[in-house]
Amino acid sequence: MDLNSILYGFEVALHPTNLIFVFLGVLIGTAIGVLPGLGPSATIALLLPITYTMAPETALIMLAGIYYGSMYGGTITSVLLNLPGEAASVITTLDGYQMAVRGRAGQALSIAAIGSFIGGMVSVAALIFVAPPLAALAIRIGPPEFAVLTLLGIALITRLGTGSTWKSLAAAAFGLLLGTVGQDIFTGEQRLIGGVLELADGFDFVVVAIGVFGIGEILHNCENTAAGVAIRTKLREFLPSRKEMKTSAGPIARGSALGFGIGLLPGGGGVLSSIISYAWEKARSKTPERFGRGAIEGVAGPETANNASSTSAFVPLLTLGLPSNAVLALLYGALLIQGITPGPQLMHTSPAVFWGVIASMAIGNVFLIILNLPLVGVFTQLLRIRMSVLGPAAILISLIGAYSLANRLFDVWLVIVFGVLGYLMRKGGFDAAPFVIAFILGPIMETSFRQSLVMSGAGIGVYLQRPAALAMLVLLVAVFAAAPLKRRFGGRRRAAGDRPEQPESTPTSR
Numbered sequence: 001m002d003l004n005s006i007l008y009g010f011e012v013a014l015h016p017t018n019l020i021f022v023f024l025g026v027l028i029g030t031a032i033g034v035l036p037g038l039g040p041s042a043t044i045a046l047l048l049p050i051t052y053t054m055a056p057e058t059a060l061i062m063l064a065g066i067y068y069g070s071m072y073g074g075t076i077t078s079v080l081l082n083l084p085g086e087a088a089s090v091i092t093t094l095d096g097y098q099m100a101v102r103g104r105a106g107q108a109l110s111i112a113a114i115g116s117f118i119g120g121m122v123s124v125a126a127l128i129f130v131a132p133p134l135a136a137l138a139i140r141i142g143p144p145e146f147a148v149l150t151l152l153g154i155a156l157i158t159r160l161g162t163g164s165t166w167k168s169l170a171a172a173a174f175g176l177l178l179g180t181v182g183q184d185i186f187t188g189e190q191r192l193i194g195g196v197l198e199l200a201d202g203f204d205f206v207v208v209a210i211g212v213f214g215i216g217e218i219l220h221n222c223e224n225t226a227a228g229v230a231i232r233t234k235l236r237e238f239l240p241s242r243k244e245m246k247t248s249a250g251p252i253a254r255g256s257a258l259g260f261g262i263g264l265l266p267g268g269g270g271v272l273s274s275i276i277s278y279a280w281e282k283a284r285s286k287t288p289e290r291f292g293r294g295a296i297e298g299v300a301g302p303e304t305a306n307n308a309s310s311t312s313a314f315v316p317l318l319t320l321g322l323p324s325n326a327v328l329a330l331l332y333g334a335l336l337i338q339g340i341t342p343g344p345q346l347m348h349t350s351p352a353v354f355w356g357v358i359a360s361m362a363i364g365n366v367f368l369i370i371l372n373l374p375l376v377g378v379f380t381q382l383l384r385i386r387m388s389v390l391g392p393a394a395i396l397i398s399l400i401g402a403y404s405l406a407n408r409l410f411d412v413w414l415v416i417v418f419g420v421l422g423y424l425m426r427k428g429g430f431d432a433a434p435f436v437i438a439f440i441l442g443p444i445m446e447t448s449f450r451q452s453l454v455m456s457g458a459g460i461g462v463y464l465q466r467p468a469a470l471a472m473l474v475l476l477v478a479v480f481a482a483a484p485l486k487r488r489f490g491g492r493r494r495a496a497g498d499r500p501e502q503p504e505s506t507p508t509s510r
Helices: 003-013 016-034 040-053 056-081 092-101 105-138 143-160 165-179 205-226 242-264 270-284 297-312 314-320 326-337 351-372 376-384 387-406 409-428 432-456 467-498
Strands: none
Touching (some): 003 016, 016 040, 016 056, 016 351, 056 205, 056 297, 056 351, 092 105, 092 297, 105 242, 105 297, 105 351, 105 376, 143 432, 165 432, 205 387, 205 409, 242 270, 270 297, 270 432, 297 314, 387 409
C-alpha cells in the first residue's frame, strides 16, 4: 500500500475542522445509542441537509463517527437496563445485563469499551493495507451465501440461549413470522397486516426491541423488586481485573478478526458478527454453562466483533458502492449529494474522502475510549436508583423514543403490546434474543433466498454448486447435530465414569 496515501489520509483527518467533526460525530453517536428510538439512521437522515455546505470529507467523517459511536452507546443501555440501543447490541444483553445484575456492570462496560477500541483500531489498520484486494473477494459473496449465512445466524442464536432449545426455536419461528408482516418487496402485495395500514411497512426493530427487551424486562424487575429483590452494583473497582483482562484477550483478538471479515461482506454487519463471535466463544469454552449467566467473554467477543465489522463495512461502500445496511445507505446518499459516486475509482478520484475517512476512524476510536472509559463509574450509578423510580422513567423515555420514530401514537401502543409480550416470555421461560434476532435476520434471509431462486431458475441446486454456500450448509447441519451427539456420547462417557471401581482383592489373613 502507498505510504503517501496513508499519510495524506491522516493529514486530512487531523485538520482542525475535521478533528472537531470527528469528536462531534462520536459524541452524538454515543448519545443517540443510549437514547431508545433515536438511532443512527434517524439522526443521520436529520443531519443530511447540514452536510450540503460541508466539504465532502468533513461530512462523511462526521456521519461515520455517528455510526460507529452509536455502537458503543447502544452497549450502555444493553448492560444497565437490558435495552439494546442497536440491533447488534442484542447479543450483549445475554451476559452484559447478567453481569450488571451481579454487581459487575462496571467491568462489563469497561471491557466493552476496551474491546470496541481494539476491534476498531485493528479493523482500521487492516483497512489501510488490505482494503482493495479484499473488496474484490467480497463481491463474490452473493445471495446464496448470504441466505445460508443468515439462516446459520438464526440457528446459532437458538443454540446459545440458557433455556430450552425448543422454546428458543419457537421464539425464533415467531420472530420470523413477524418479520414477514408488511409489503412484499418483490410483488408489492401486503402480507399479514389485517387491514391495518400502519403495518404496511412492517414492524420497526426499535419498537420491537424497546418493548420486548426494555419494557418487558422493567416490568419483570419491578415485580421482583416488589418481592424484595433489588439490583445493586459495586462502584469501586469497576475496571476489569488482571484475570478478567487475560480471559478477555482471546475473545477480543478473535472478535477483531471475525468482525473485520464479516463486515467486508456486502450485506454483512454487526448483528451477524456478534452472533457468530458469541457462538464461537461459547463453543470453545471449557465452561459453556457460564454463558448467559454473566460470562465476561460473552461481552468482550461480540462487542469487539460489532465495532470491527462496523468499521470494515466501509470497504464495500467506498470501493464497490455497496452499502451493507440502512445507515451506510444514507452515507452513500450523502456522497451522492456531494457529487461523489463510490466505486473502485474513489481512492483515485477523491483520495481525501477515501483515505481521510479511514484515518478518521482511528482518531474517532481514540476519542471514544477517552470519552467512555472514565464515565463507566458514572453510568453504573444508574443502577443505584430504585427500580420503582428508574422503571417508570425508563418506560417514559422509551415511549417518547418510540413516538419520535414516525410521530405516530400507533408505535407507542405497539411498544406497550410488545412490552407485555416480553414480560410474558420471561414468565414462560422463553428467551427473547432468538425472537428479536430472527425478526431482524428473517427479511434479509427471505430476500437473499428469493434472489437465489431467480439466479438459479427456481432451483435450489445453486446452494450445492457454490463451495462457500455448501460449506455453510454443512456447518448448519453440524450445529443441530452437535447437541444430540454430545448428549449421546457424553452420557455414555459419564455413565462409564460413574461406575464404581471394583475393590482390589487383598490377601486374607489367616
